[in-house]
Amino acid sequence: MQVNENFEPVIVAFCCNWCSYAGADLSGTNRLNYPTNVKIIRVPCSCRVNPMFILRAFQKGADGVIICGCHPGDCHYTSGNYFTRRRITLLYSMLDFLGIERNRTRLEWVSAAEGAKFAATMQQFTEDVKALGPNRRLEDLRCRKQ
């Protein structure tokens, strides 16, 4: 597939308040650069992310969605990230079924101390989504910018 150099993907990142959002803050405090394409939505726990939100993002024109939570075993709410892991696994198979590239959705564990990991993950994810090109399959064309 031809990669459009000018393509700037829209990426929604759901970050849990306790680990990943703090990790994102830390990468900011350490001035670690990652692309402006990534826009973060704060949720209390990664398990708050309803797969519906992810589909909604794709419908509204997002090109990639990344969910970040605490490492397994480190969840502030004990078990939330385990639920996330299962739900996202299920979502993957549904996305496969729908013919949507699996790489547009990603689940990553980032702790509050991993600012560098957060920046590197976002950098990589943006590049991956760029390589995939714009999301066409799930985008509701009625939602597209006039």
Added chain:
Amino acid sequence: MQRIGVFVCHCGTNIAATVDVKAVAEALGHEAGVVIAQDYQYMCSESGQELVKSAIREQKLTGVVICSCSPRMHENTFRKAAASAGLNPYLVEVANIREQCSWIHKDIATATEKAIILGKAAVAKVALNTPLTSMESPVVKRALVIGGGIAGIQTALDIAEAGFDVDIVEKNPTIGGKMAQIDKTFPTLDCAACILTPKMVEASQNERITIHSFSEVEDVKGFVGNFTVKIKKKARFVDETKCTGCGLCTEKCPMKKVPNEFNMGLDNRSAIYIPFAQAVPKVATIDPNYCMMLKTGKCGVCSKVCSAGAIDYKQQDTIIEQQYGAIVVATGFNPIKLDKYDEFAYNQCPDVVTSLELERLMNAAGPNGGTLLRPSDKTHPHTIVFVQCVGSRCDDEKGKPYCSKICCMYTAKHAMLIREKYPDTEVYVFYIDVRTPGKNFDEFYRRAVEQYNVHYIKGMVGKVTPKSDGKIDVQASDLLANEQLHINADMVVLAAAIEPDKTARPLATMLTTQMDTNDFFTEAHPKLRPVESATAGIFLSGACQGPKDIPETVAQGSAAAAKAIGLLCKNSITCNPCTAHSDELMCNGCSSCEKVCPYGAITYIDKEFRMPDRTTKIRRVASVNPAVCQGCGACTVACPSGAMDLSGFSNSQIMAEVDAICK
């Protein structure tokens, strides 16, 4: 009709340097529902907050968006400001345009564009915010300190001093921790035991402090102000209340070939033992791995000699359950295992020791009664080589990436003490850097070099080879002189890196606190909240949070105590109002939410509904106890009918944010 106010902060130049704040305010001013959009130098300052407050009053705002630093930083500040101006604090949203925008981007155009989108998402969310009121939850006026080292002891003493009951849980038979094993302390060279043991005694005699020695935390439930903790008191096969600590049993015990942990395995103890003479509580403990009576049923000597009748071979582990308002973690550290460091011959040669082993070898209560002798042949060592940074500042898998902080100073102390006591002994220290930040630390190190003629050599030791004549060949490079050295040493001392105690990881899971990649507990804010964990009601004391020396540990222990006291002083605390709630009309009583709730906050009630035909019907519906709910949102996603929602992070709010970002 929404009346939203948007306030964009310059944060000096922190935001304004990369984000065109005026353009952000201008763009957000055109959003639906926004009636006022302003920018200001420092929104968190007194006058900045006043700007927000007066706008709330004058413009009769129904929602406020602050575009500033992370909500983790100042969300509370602005909520308080809103509340004082008569607006519900939960009608305030913060768009993070500093940590997540201006600080990570360089291009003004794209950063401004991103800041506007983040602002729009916050505006879209705040339009759907609902006023929330917090509930009050009572505080149990009792604290738990996990770990009985100097950090835990200091914390417990300070909390008790303030008039609250404290329990110390220590996994070993005695409190005291690592400091009890240390001979002298830097930089004053005062005796560690002389300053520690009075504190241990003080803790045991304080009527507000209960020490659960030889015990471990089994389970933690609950939340700030009201934790329920199960403590397992491991069977020590001795009745603590009867044992007088006379030590007769330890003398008479026929099984005397047990490696003595307190002396780092450098000598042996008996199967029934008191770790050291000043142990608190001074009570014997039977080691079931070695006790003949427990293993084979034949012996019983200790029981026969014990005049107090304290021996109980049938003792079982017991579980105590207790409520606490605050928990302080003080689990401390351990030196790393040196199995992977074959080049230093630690496992092959008994005369290659770690620094903690050297502490015991030099200690008057140690295996040699304070005379420094080689462990192999009990002769006096004439040449001693210290190797620094064994496993510290290491970039491979074998060691730790961080500096262990204390090694430079204790090595200077060891070198100085050896040169003082045995002037005929040559001491070499191989270092990468000598790090001595701290009061009187550099002066101390310089004394070791200048006054005591310790040979400090910048360079790493490549190989340590035990020789057949009992000597040890140390091959090293001198980086400053650029030459290879061979030192014919009698003893080699390795400054092993320190790591968090192994019990810390499972404990962090139980406490739902965060850890970094090295298993040190993460503090709530690295600068401003250094002794609190991100989990409310859990505080951090000592080396469990990062490598620390004794003065720092004591300081942090007291700081953690102060924070815990601050919590215990309150009769009740404000709960997080962002809790789940169920729409009873939509709930079908399926129990999906109950199964995923980690707090057991969801119960089912039978509720009467009026039907359209004016009859009534009783249906089973979910009901959330807001005092127990912590607001994770697991149930909201599990709910198949969409009845469950989370205040503050509702489905519609998050969807609105998604829409605003994707638009």
